[in-house]
Structure formats: C-alpha cells, structure tokens
Amino acid sequence: MAAPNRDVAAGSRYNQLFFYSSAGALTGSTTTAPSSGSTGSPAYHVIGWKTGSPTINEPETEVVTGDDVRLAEFQFESVAERRFTVDVAVNDLTLFARLLGTNVQTLGEIKVGAMDIVDADDINCGMIIQGKAKKFDSGSKGVAAYDGVIVPLATAKPLGRVAFEERAAAVFRFSISPQVADKHPWGITINESTVGSSGATYLPFTAENPVALHTFRGTGAETDFIVQHVPISVAKTYAVTRIVGGGAVVATVDSVTSATKTVVLNSAPADGAEVHLLYELSSFVE
Numbered sequence: 001m002a003a004p005n006r007d008v009a010a011g012s013r014y015n016q017l018f019f020y021s022s023a024g025a026l027t028g029s030t031t032t033a034p035s036s037g038s039t040g041s042p043a044y045h046v047i048g049w050k051t052g053s054p055t056i057n058e059p060e061t062e063v064v065t066g067d068d069v070r071l072a073e074f075q076f077e078s079v080a081e082r083r084f085t086v087d088v089a090v091n092d093l094t095l096f097a098r099l100l101g102t103n104v105q106t107l108g109e110i111k112v113g114a115m116d117i118v119d120a121d122d123i124n125c126g127m128i129i130q131g132k133a134k135k136f137d138s139g140s141k142g143v144a145a146y147d148g149v150i151v152p153l154a155t156a157k158p159l160g161r162v163a164f165e166e167r168a169a170a171v172f173r174f175s176i177s178p179q180v181a182d183k184h185p186w187g188i189t190i191n192e193s194t195v196g197s198s199g200a201t202y203l204p205f206t207a208e209n210p211v212a213l214h215t216f217r218g219t220g221a222e223t224d225f226i227v228q229h230v231p232i233s234v235a236k237t238y239a240v241t242r243i244v245g246g247g248a249v250v251a252t253v254d255s256v257t258s259a260t261k262t263v264v265l266n267s268a269p270a271d272g273a274e275v276h277l278l279y280e281l282s283s284f285v286e
Helices: 093-099
Strands: 009-011 016-020 027-028 037-042 050-051 060-066 070-074 084-088 105-106 108-110 122-133 144-161 172-180 203-207 213-219 224-225 237-241 247-250 253-257 262-265 274-283
Touching: 009 144, 016 213, 027 037, 027 122, 093 144, 122 203, 144 253, 237 253, 237 262, 253 274, 262 274
Parallel strands: 037 224
Antiparallel strands: 009 122, 016 027, 016 122, 037 213, 050 084, 060 070, 084 172, 105 108, 122 144, 144 172, 144 203, 213 274, 224 262, 237 247, 237 274, 253 262
16 A cells, blocks of 8 residues: 555654765665675664654745734745754664764773763754554545655754753663655755755655665675664655766566565666665664
8 A cells, every 4th residue: 555645643663864975875774885796784763762853944924914903924944953863762872973073982891982072073964754654545444554754854963962860761862863855865856846945954754664775886796785673665665876977766666575674676786876765664773
C-alpha cells in the first residue's frame, strides 16, 4: 500500500543525522566519503531521542488601515531564526565530536571529548526525524504508518549535558540551525517543476514504515549494495546516482533481498559515482 496523504502521529523514534563533505556531497555517518563498494555509509542513528521541534515561525503580519477601518492584511515570511534544540538521553561522544569536527581521545581507559572549542567549524549535516502514525485517508483509517520531516541541510553544535541534578535523569543537548536548501540530500534539485518552489528548509513526508538513508560510492562494476537495516521491497526503495561534477538521476532498483539486506540496481554506477538509497525498512538494526 502507498503512503497516506493524511495521518495522525505520535512519538518519535529511529531518528538519523547525516553529513556532507566540504564539497557538498552526502557522505552518510561521517564527513568523508565512504570507500567504493557495497558497504557504504549509513546515516547516523541518534539514540535516546527525547525532544526536538523543527517548526516554522508564524508569519509576520502587516495591517493596512484607512478611513478608520482595516483595508487589508498582508502576511510576510518570518525572518526569525529556525534553530531548534534536540534533547537526547544518551551521551554519544562520537556523534558530538563529529558535529564539531573534533576527536575522542582515549586516556588510559577514559574517553575524553571537547566542547566549546576554539575556532569551531560549521559542519554541514541534515536529519531524518520521524515517528509512528495512523493513516487517516478514506478506506485506510487507523492503518499503521510513519510520519516525519527531513531537514535537508543544517549546521549543528553540541551544547553538552543540561544539568547535574540529584536523582534526576541526565539530558544531553545539541542545537540544529536549518538552512534553506536548493536540493534534496541525495542531490535531486528542488525546483518549481518537482516541489513547486526553488528551495525549502523542511521536507515533510509520510510512509508506511520508518525510513533510512544510506550512501555509497560506485566502482563501475558493483550493482549490489548492502544497507544497514532490513529493506522491504523494490517499491519502497528509492535510488539516486550522481557522477562527480554531474547532476543526480533516479536509478532503477532491480531487486531487494531482506535476508541479506541487499539492494540490487539495474546497472552499475560509474566508478566514484555517488549512490544514495532512501528506503523503508521492516527492522531497524543497530
């Protein structure tokens, strides 16, 4: 069955964060391109998600008056910040280091990171934020689904542990500053003919199942790509390839094998080409 046009939603799980190279190419869980071949680099699972609100500010309103009456009212896009904070229950030193472009040191058997650093770089990233839903379309009301939003481009900064309190669960926080993007994370241009606009800050989506993103680099011969989680079917798998210096094109998926978590493309992407798979999954694997 297809994704719903309408749904009701609750909760949040299986949220992911992905990175881009300095050249703007999607690279998966790190800021460097994955090695060529079938393994690739999946988006990074943000474990222990508690809260995060990728919302849009209310528009600014201007009322035109005359003759002691309201003649017209105009709405203008808000220029206020879109930044939002994400609270997680798990202190992930690796994730926070990647968001800052730093390293995790090992001192004996102690692991040490760094925060509030000098000359912090802006690390380009994006997110998939999603949660459970129920379809609300006629004929399928109540059927399980998923509802979420893709943040195609952002910068992020870890803010550390919120507080040290007696007998209170710890919360760790990072800040997301979304940007207006002119393309999807996998390289397809956002334009008038596809989306109806030349750019977007958020890409809301619905699906029947949770979704995941995985990026690879072609070898010129490889057609089989192994994803991290358990894919469902050809119909629920979207593939895009992009040759270095060229545009992104939708690729044909020949088959999906859930048992081996393998997605087979119709033809081998060129050597060094980006390969991006956005797929619905039946089982999320750590």
